[in-house]
Structures are given as C-alpha cells and as structure tokens.
Amino acid sequence: MTARRPAIGVLCCNERIDRPVQVVATRFIDPLSRIAGATVLLVPAITDSSDLPAVAERLDGLLLTGSRSHVAPHRYGAEAVGDDTRLDEARDEVALRLAGHMIERGQPVFGICRGFQEINVLFGGSLSSEVCRGRHHRGADAGFDDQFAHCHAIDLVDHGVLATATGQRRAIVNSVHEQGVDRLGDGLRVEAVAADDGLIEAISARPCGGDVLAVQWHPEWDGASGGANRAFFDLIGRSLHATGTHLGRM
Numbered sequence: 001m002t003a004r005r006p007a008i009g010v011l012c013c014n015e016r017i018d019r020p021v022q023v024v025a026t027r028f029i030d031p032l033s034r035i036a037g038a039t040v041l042l043v044p045a046i047t048d049s050s051d052l053p054a055v056a057e058r059l060d061g062l063l064l065t066g067s068r069s070h071v072a073p074h075r076y077g078a079e080a081v082g083d084d085t086r087l088d089e090a091r092d093e094v095a096l097r098l099a100g101h102m103i104e105r106g107q108p109v110f111g112i113c114r115g116f117q118e119i120n121v122l123f124g125g126s127l128s129s130e131v132c133r134g135r136h137h138r139g140a141d142a143g144f145d146d147q148f149a150h151c152h153a154i155d156l157v158d159h160g161v162l163a164t165a166t167g168q169r170r171a172i173v174n175s176v177h178e179q180g181v182d183r184l185g186d187g188l189r190v191e192a193v194a195a196d197d198g199l200i201e202a203i204s205a206r207p208c209g210g211d212v213l214a215v216q217w218h219p220e221w222d223g224a225s226g227g228a229n230r231a232f233f234d235l236i237g238r239s240l241h242a243t244g245t246h247l248g249r250m
Contacts, residue, residue: 064115123185
C-alpha cells in the first residue's frame with residue numbers, strides 16, 4: 001500500500017470581488033505539493049464555520065499564508081491608527097484559534113508574511129509599522145511584480161534551523177511587508193534578521209513537540225527555487241512527514 005501524503009491546511013483570506021469569496025494564491029500551493037510532498041487542504045477563514053479542534057485532528061500541519069490584510073491592532077494590545085480598511089478579523093480569529101489548537105496538539109505550524117506576524121501575536125508578541133519605516137515595502141503604487149522584486153539581505157542566526165538547513169549565514173530575500181515584529185513573542189527564537197536594520201525576518205519554536213517556523217518574506221514567490229526559500233519548504237516537508245509517521249498516518 002502506498003503511504004498517503006501528509007495533509008497540510010492552508011488558511012484562506014476573506015476578499016470581495018462581486019461577492020464575498022475565500023481566497024488563497026495558487027503560488028503557495030505548488031511548493032507545498034512539489035517540494036514538501038504534501039496534500040493541500042484549504043481552510044476557510046470564516047468564524048464558526050468549522051469545528052476547529054476537529055479540523056486540527058485531521059491535519060498533519062498548518063500554513064498561515066501571506067495576505068493583503070493586516071492583523072487587527074487590538075489582537076496585540078495596540079490602538080488602531082487611522083482608518084485601516086485592510087483588516088480581516090475573521091481571518092485573525094480562525095488563524096489564531098486553529099494555530100493554537102495545532103500547537104497544543106504538538107503539530108507543526110508555519111507562517112509566511114502575515115502568517116509570520118500572526119504567529120508572533122499568538123505567542124504574545126506585538127507588531128508595528130514604525131519598525132519598517134518604509135524600507136521593507138516598495139509601496140502600494142508599485143506594480144505587483146515590482147513589489148515582489150524589492151529585495152534585501154538577511155543574516156541567518158548561527159546554529160539556527162534555517163542556517164543549518166542552508167549551510168549559509170546570509171541570503172537575499174524579497175520584502176513586501178508594511179508591518180514587522182515590535183515585541184517578540186514569548187518562547188520564540190530569532191532565526192534571521194534584516195542585514196541593514198536588524199528587523200526580525202524569521203522565527204521558530206517547538207513549544208509542545210511540534211515545529212513552529214515562520215518567515216517574514218515570501219519564499220513561494222520564485223517557486224522556492226533555492227537557498228533559504230527552498231529550505232523553508234524542505235523543512236515543512238520533513239516536519240509533516242515526521243508528524244504523519246508519529247500519528248500513524250503514513
């Protein structure tokens with residue numbers, strides 16, 4: 001009998017075209033299948049639409065994706081600044097609750113961009129736009145491809161998960177975020193920082209026996225073709241397969 005591929009949940013976002021829709025960019029799915037060897041299951045970001053503890057039982061891991069929305073400031077004890085219409089509070093609720101259930105069960109949780117920020121908030125950390133000061137985003141007026149072409153160097157922390165996986169101390173990554181870590185969440189380890197200003201770019205933890213790993217950049221953008229981008233999805237694959245074997249699902 002062929003062993004089944006581990007199942008990873010990928011969280012959607014709430015957007016509106018001519019009607020409310022659940023959205024996730026296809027580029028997140030390909031490297032999860034091709035590199036991590038996972039079966040992708042989309043999780044709707046609709047509050048109370050699912051029994052989230054039961055969803056956690058059925059998954060081998062969870063990826064919190066990037067998004068055009070921001071985590072609501074009240075989630076980390078801050079006041080709203082101006083009229084930020086780019087909020088998705090249903091996504092906040094589902095992401096934080098489902099990730100919390102997964103972590104408590106010792107199952108791996110991963111994050112990209114907004115997902116990185118959600119994990120920091122889940123661990124009691126906070127976010128700020130001031131820490132970025134416009135250096136980590138090309139601006140909303142730039143075209144989509146131009147935004148993702150904005151890159152900078154990061155330094156990988158010695159003996160960290162990413163440094164060990166890549167064998168490198170420095171990498172070049174894209175930068176498409178307007179907020180960053182202000183206060184690091186309790187129990188999170190810094191995996192990488194921006195070379196120019198020290199902003200935290202990757203974090204990890206293993207609080208209940210399951211891997212937690214998140215990056216502020218978008219490793220999926222170039223199909224995870226190499227370096228730290230490829231290593232991120234390789235690490236997801238290793239963690240998912242180890243979890244599936246442990247749970248007797250492989």
